[in-house]
Amino acid sequence: MAHSESNQNDCMRSAIISAPGYESVDEHWFLPQAWGRQAHAVTEGGRGSAWFIESECGSFVLRYYRRGGLAARLSDRRYLFTGFNNTRSFAEFRLTDELYQRGLPVPKPVSALACRFGSLTYEAAILVERIPGARSLPTCSRVDDEVLWHHIGKRIGAFHQEGLDHVDLNCDNILITDDRIYLIDFDRCKLRVNSDVGAGWKHNNLKRLYRSICKRLPFFSEEKRTRVWNELIAGYHSL
Ligand SMILES: Nc1ncnc2c1ncn2[C@@H]1O[C@H](COP(=O)(O)OP(=O)(O)O)[C@@H](O)[C@H]1O
Ligand SMILES: [Mg+2]
The missing domain is CATH 3.30.200 (Phosphorylase Kinase; domain 1)
Structure with missing residues (x-):
């Protein structure tokens, strides 16, 4: 380095x-x-x-x-x-x-x-x-595709398994390309050594993301928001 x-x-x-x-x-x-x-x-x-x-x-x-x-x-x-x-x-x-x-x-x-x-x-x-062709989640054309939300959940789960505590997990820090989902913006984030201990931080990351979805995707009806969130959680637990 x-x-x-x-x-x-x-x-x-x-x-x-x-x-x-x-x-x-x-x-x-x-x-x-x-x-x-x-x-x-x-x-x-x-x-x-x-x-x-x-x-x-x-x-x-x-x-x-x-x-x-x-x-x-x-x-x-x-x-x-x-x-x-x-x-x-x-x-x-x-x-x-x-x-x-x-x-x-x-x-x-x-x-x-x-x-x-x-x-x-x-x-x-x-x-x-720069990640070529990446769009942030709120501006991505597939934002209402529930399969995408399942994959986002899976991706967040994979980062959590690695121990990443993303203290600013919001919609703008999730980038989408045609074939991949990225996380960005790791200011003040931490790598937890044993990712299963005191997993309250995982819950906090997800809570932060839920608040961001409410704020950044206001065009989702409450019912749609519930559906995409359920997909995300299903993907998160599917690993
Ligand atoms: N590596 C990258 N590739 C493509 N776009 C990016 C990349 N990093 C950031 N962006 C874009 O810039 C925006 C702001 O970057 P970010 O690193 O999240 O900084 P901050 O939130 O502190 O302004 C992101 O929401 C995204 O749209
Ligand atoms: Mg950011």
């Missing part, structure tokens, strides 16, 4: 961690304005801090870490610095890489950046490969 992390120390102002093959990534890669017309803001799903990058080196998604809620009034991008290895971007990079190495359907991580501001705070961003 990454080279720039090997000589990092916490006196540095910024650090980058990169996947093999992406050793040449530098801070410019994380500046949407540096990409000019090769960068397009992501308009669907998410919190409005992501860009699609179309470059000679490949298609990527660049995302800045931002807070919502009350903390955002102080600063919506800065976090307390306690070492580069503890930054949101480095943690998400490592977790996504681990899932990718295990063969789970997640985007391939490219690189993560953390920049210090003063001695206390940092800003961070991550780059991942």
Whole structure:
């Protein structure tokens, strides 16, 4: 993995961690304005801090870490610095890489950046490969296909069996292509070592997704929502 992390120390102002093959990534890669017309803001799903990058080196998604809620009034991008290895971007990079190495359907991580501001705070961003032809669940043309929901349940079950606690499991973090279902956006997520112990976290992930379905798919009648949810749960338990 990454080279720039090997000589990092916490006196540095910024650090980058990169996947093999992406050793040449530098801070410019994380500046949407540096990409000019090769960068397009992501308009669907998410919190409005992501860009699609179309470059000679490949298609990527660049995302800045931002807070919502009350903390955002102080600063919506800065976090307390306690070492580069503890930054949101480095943690998400490592977790996504681990899932990718295990063969789970997640985007391939490219690189993560953390920049210090003063001695206390940092800003961070991550780059991942774009999944070709992927649509988020709410914008996918098959969203009302109950067979798809069965497969989504099965997929979530498979991630749970691997121990992934996806703390932001919502409709926009489920991507659909013609032949695969992906999970994305692993900020603050955890890999539980023994995935069966204290499985309340699995229930919490599913509860979070149910709330998101109510919010993001308002065109579903209550009856339709119940049907797709029952399919999802059946798929979840079918492994
Ligand atoms: N690897 C990817 N391939 C294709 N589309 C993606 C990918 N990553 C993110 N997106 C799109 O960008 C949106 C926002 O990305 P996400 O990583 O969820 O950031 P956030 O929710 O923090 O804004 C997603 O809902 C999806 O539509
Ligand atoms: Mg998201």
